[in-house]
Amino acid sequence: MLSEKTVNALIESALVERQDLFLIDFTISPESKISVVIDGDKGVTVEDCMFISRAIENNLDREEVDFSLDVASAGATSPLVNIRQYRKNVGRTLGVKAKPDLKFEGELTAVDDAGVTLEWKTKEPKPVGKGKIVVNKQAKIMYDDILEAKVIIKF
Known part of the structure; x- marks a missing residue:
């Protein structure tokens, strides 16, 4: 089973490297689907989403637990929370x-x-x-x- 603490640590570690980005929300479903929503001081590009995705995916072992991962930007019509x-x-x-x-x-x-x-x-x-x-x-x-x-x- 995926640990929320582990995934959060991976996200936070990536955000230390990319301080222009920040976390809006992340969840892990019972089916091990990781959903991450990020935003950035100057918006979010596809490359930014890929950076966060790789930071998580490259540090989790699919042999240990099978998971799916979705990293997205907050979007223009999303409520402001940060x-x-x-x-x-x-x-x-x-x-x-x-x-x-x-x-x-x-x-x-x-x-x-x-x-x-x-x-x-x-x-x-x-x-x-x-x-x-x-x-x-x-x-x-x-x-x-x-x-x-x-x-x-x-x-």
């Missing part, structure tokens, strides 16, 4: 669902250890008279309050 993902997406538009029942869509303008800052423009009624004016809005959202955050891809 602070490094937020940092690499500064300047892009995010859709955020937050506690208690809030939704935001705006430009990610700042990221720190506590949370993120989004900015957007909205139309609001004029304080005096009829019509609407464009108002700049900003929200600081703590990581603990984020239920889901995704990059919004606009065409």
Whole structure:
């Protein structure tokens, strides 16, 4: 049986060598299928996936345990789960669902250890008279309050 600890150590060792990459998730199914999801500060190439795949596969013995291995990138529509993902997406538009029942869509303008800052423009009624004016809005959202955050891809 594959040890999660062993596979994690192999992944971490490869990531020490390639510090531009980082782990998003990995699982091992009861059928010994290893699934690894990575991301990178500058995106992920096929070669990056192959590098991680080889780091795992070349250090496990198929005579001991038969396994399958899948290494993939997080993908453009995957939720952000790592602070490094937020940092690499500064300047892009995010859709955020937050506690208690809030939704935001705006430009990610700042990221720190506590949370993120989004900015957007909205139309609001004029304080005096009829019509609407464009108002700049900003929200600081703590990581603990984020239920889901995704990059919004606009065409």
